Amino acid sequence: MAAQAQALRAAPTGAGGSVAIVLRSVSYAFDLHGEPLPVLDSIDLSVAAGEFVALLGPSGCGKSTLLRLVAGLDRPSAGSMTGDGEEIVSPDPSRILVFQDPTLFPWMTVWGNVAAGLDARGVLAHHRGRVDETIALVDLTAFERAYPHQLSGGMAQRAALARALVNDPALMLLDEPLGKLDSLTRLTLQAELLSLWRKKGFTAILVTHDVEEALQLASRVVVLSERPAHVKAEFKVSRPYPRHRDDPALVALRRQVFATLGLET
Amino acid sequence: MIGVWLALWELTTAKTGWLPKPFFSPPTGLLHVYVTEWRRLLICIGYSLRLWAYGFGLGAVVGYVGGVALGWSKRFAYWGMPILKLIGPVPATAWIPCTFYFFPTTFDASVFIVALASGIPVTILTASGVAGVDRVYYDVGRNLGAKSWYLITRIAIPASASHTFVGLFMGLYYSFAVLVVAEMLGAKYGLGWYIQFQSNYSGYANVYATIVIMALLCAGIVKLLFVTRDRLLGWQKGFI
Numbered sequence: 001m002a003a004q005a006q007a008l009r010a011a012p013t014g015a016g017g018s019v020a021i022v023l024r025s026v027s028y029a030f031d032l033h034g035e036p037l038p039v040l041d042s043i044d045l046s047v048a049a050g051e052f053v054a055l056l057g058p059s060g061c062g063k064s065t066l067l068r069l070v071a072g073l074d075r076p077s078a079g080s081m082t083g084d085g086e087e088i089v090s091p092d093p094s095r096i097l098v099f100q101d102p103t104l105f106p107w108m109t110v111w112g113n114v115a116a117g118l119d120a121r122g123v124l125a126h127h128r129g130r131v132d133e134t135i136a137l138v139d140l141t142a143f144e145r146a147y148p149h150q151l152s153g154g155m156a157q158r159a160a161l162a163r164a165l166v167n168d169p170a171l172m173l174l175d176e177p178l179g180k181l182d183s184l185t186r187l188t189l190q191a192e193l194l195s196l197w198r199k200k201g202f203t204a205i206l207v208t209h210d211v212e213e214a215l216q217l218a219s220r221v222v223v224l225s226e227r228p229a230h231v232k233a234e235f236k237v238s239r240p241y242p243r244h245r246d247d248p249a250l251v252a253l254r255r256q257v258f259a260t261l262g263l264e265t
Numbered sequence: 266m267i268g269v270w271l272a273l274w275e276l277t278t279a280k281t282g283w284l285p286k287p288f289f290s291p292p293t294g295l296l297h298v299y300v301t302e303w304r305r306l307l308i309c310i311g312y313s314l315r316l317w318a319y320g321f322g323l324g325a326v327v328g329y330v331g332g333v334a335l336g337w338s339k340r341f342a343y344w345g346m347p348i349l350k351l352i353g354p355v356p357a358t359a360w361i362p363c364t365f366y367f368f369p370t371t372f373d374a375s376v377f378i379v380a381l382a383s384g385i386p387v388t389i390l391t392a393s394g395v396a397g398v399d400r401v402y403y404d405v406g407r408n409l410g411a412k413s414w415y416l417i418t419r420i421a422i423p424a425s426a427s428h429t430f431v432g433l434f435m436g437l438y439y440s441f442a443v444l445v446v447a448e449m450l451g452a453k454y455g456l457g458w459y460i461q462f463q464s465n466y467s468g469y470a471n472v473y474a475t476i477v478i479m480a481l482l483c484a485g486i487v488k489l490l491f492v493t494r495d496r497l498l499g500w501q502k503g504f505i
Contacts, residue, residue, distance in 0.1 A: 073404050093410040103401050107423035107500045120411035120419070147500045167409065 018049040018203040019083045019094070019170035021070060026079035027228075028065055039065050041228035042079065049084075052197055052204040054214035056257065057224030057232075063207040066229070067173040070205065071097040083171065093117055096164040100176040102156035104148040110159050111135065111144040117167040134166040135159075138192070154185035158192070165196065172197075174206040178213065190216055194241060211257050215250050216243050223260045233260045290470035298474040305459070310478065312454040313444060316372070320379025320447075321440045325433060327380070328387030332432070335388065336395025336425065337417055346392075353389060357382035357439070358446050365450075375447035382443040383436030387429065394428025395421045427501065430494045437490060441483050 023045040029036040039062035047053050055063050068074045070081060072091040081088045083095065104113045115131045118124040124131075135144050138158040148156055157177055164172060174193075178186045194217055197204050208214050214221045218237055225232040235257060239249055271292050278291040299306070334341045335349070357378050364374035398421055406416050448457030456475050463471040 068404075071408055073408065091404075091407045091410075093408070095408075097404070097408055099401065099405075101401075103405050105402060105405075105420065105423075107426075107498075116406075116411075116419075117409035120406065120409050120415045149500070163409075 017170055018201055020049040020085075021045075021047040021171065021203065021205070022082045023070070024080045026066075026069065026076045026081055028062070028069060028074070029077050036077075038228040040069075040076070041230045043224075043230060045222065045231060047203055047205060050201050050203055051220065052206070052218045054206045054208055054218035054221045055224060056208065056211060056214055056221060056261065057229060058226050058261070059209070061224050061227045061229040063224060063229070064175050067097055067175050067205065067207055070171075071095055071173050073097070093121065093167040094169055095171040095173065096167060096169040097173040097175060098160055098164050098177045100179045102148070102153075102160040104151075104156055104159055104163070106148050109145050109147055110140055110151070110162075113148070113159055114144075114162045114166050116163060130166055134162045137165065137196070138162045152185075153181050154189060157181065157189060161193070161196070165200070168200075169202055171203045171205070174204060176207055176209065179209065186213075191242070193217065198241065211254055211261075212245065215254055215257070216245070221253075221257060223257065290473055294470040295474045295477065298471050302471065302474075306475070306478065309454050309456050309459045309475075310482070312452070312458075313448065313456040313479075314482070316375055316447065316452075316455060317379060317440060317444055319376045320444075321383045321436065323376065324380035324382070324384030324436060324440065325387055328384030328432070328436070329391055329429065331384075332388040332391025332429070333395055333417065333422065335392035336397075337421060342392070342396075349385070349388060349392075353385050357385075357443050361446075361450065371450045371452065375450055375452065378443050378447045378450075379440050383433075383440035386435035386439065387432040390428045390432030390435070391425060394425030397428075398424040426498055430490070430498070433490060434487070437483075437487060441479070445479075 023043050025042040025044060026040060027038070027042050028040040029038045031037075043066065045053075055066065057063050065074070069076050070088065072088050072095065075089070088095070104110075105116065108116065111131060112119075114135055115124055115128075118127050118131065132141075132144075135141055138161055140155060140159055140162065143151060143155060143159075148159070151159065160177070177193075178189050181189065190213060197217075206214070206217060215237055221235040221237060222231055223233045223235075224230070235253060237250075237253065239247060243250060275291050275293065278289050278294075331345070335345045336342070360378060360381065361374070364377050365371075368374040368377060402420050402424060403416055406420050411419075444455075445457035445460065448455035449461050452458045456479055460472050460475050463469070463475070
């Protein structure tokens with residue numbers, strides 16, 4: 001497994017490694033029937049290279065919008081965003097967004113989906129082996145000829161992770177990727193996500209509703225306010241991995257996070 | 266089942282004469298037509314299929330390309346959609362008078378009529394299919410580094426393929442309907458021409474015999490299109 005990860009990192013298709021992200025007073029407003037609806041209000045956020053940051057916040061506060069901005073799919077109304085000092089102006093395979101729904105292309109097999117990024121950039125012919133390796137990394141080799149509708153929710157989300165990872169992203173933007181899975185699959189995938197992050201060393205920004213999940217995975221938890229969102233509080237989570245739910249330090253932290261979100265436990 | 270129908274048919278026509286002679290014909294009458302006229306009918310089938318293939322092929326290709334462009338490009342849709350909405354509901358046969366002016370031969374004019382009839386549903390359904398593709402697939406594509414060509418050919422086109430096939434099926438039926446009319450434009454052979462010719466001479470048995478052939482041809486081509494669709498859209502099995 002380690003050798004495989006090494007081989008993946010060494011392949012010259014993506015940037016690989018990790019990237020430092022800096023957001024300076026980023027604001028965003030939706031256009032709602034001609035009226036601007038402010039969603040993000042002057043967000044300041046720095047994510048160090050290789051860091052795993054979880055974003056928590058009330059429903060509809062603009063967390064997903066923030067990820068779309070960092071991915072380069074939308075442009076902020078104001079403020080600046082940089083990755084390793086370079087302005088983010090357009091989508092790039094080194095910064096990949098993974099959605100809550102797997103959003104696999106239903107007309108392609110698992111193999112075709114995972115290969116899509118390399119194919120779209122015209123480098124697939126030289127890197128077919130990478131596709132196989134990445135599918136093996138998420139344990140889907142037996143299903144590589146299957147179509148998305150034949151997969152379970154967990155398998156589909158693992159395929160979506162593979163489709164992102166094959167490009168060797170320096171930044172993974174995870175928009176509640178485990179949000180629709182049943183609780184057991186969720187726990188399994190949390191562990192897998194963690195091991196992928198530790199193995200490959202990318203920077204990760206995870207949007208989630210699940211405080212427990214944030215505390216299990218992230219090295220820092222950022223709490224956003226109601227819409228229009230700004231950064232309300234930050235919590236450093238310095239417990240070693242693998243973490244345990246009943247770790248007293250985490251339990252205390254969880255209480256603090258809930259209090260910030262306006263919920264007493 | 267077919268036997269019962271044929272017996273009933275034979276009974277009402279040949280035996281009892283409930284359905285009078287020149288206008289209705291017993292199955293044996295049709296058989297007689299096939300035996301005596303098969304050479305001419307084969308030539309007519311050949312001519313009709315040639316006209317249909319040119320017309321439908323042209324209509325499907327032009328309609329498909331136009332539909333993808335209309336569904337994909339806002340600017341193209343801005344200029345193209347009003348035209349399509351204007352000419353879409355007009356029956357293809359209404360264009361017959363102008364086609365004589367614009368096309369050098371009646372065969373070209375007939376091809377145009379058939380192409381128009383089959384092309385318009387293909388265009389409309391492909392355009393609406395492409396325009397209706399879930400935006401998130403394009404976001405995923407752009408995020409993976411895809412350029413427009415990839416987004417069109419590998420995302421928009423497969424995602425809208427089931428719409429396109431609905432358009433092709435509709436176009437197929439329309440094209441058969443206008444085929445007969447188109448062949449009345451001074452054609453020398455063809456099933457439509459044959460029907461016209463025989464009904465002028467009260468050859469109703471021949472007319473029925475030809476209608477049976479046309480029905481079978483149409484059903485055969487529909488079947489072929491179904492097989493193609495099921496093969497191309499196998500990935501959808503879980504959806505529909």
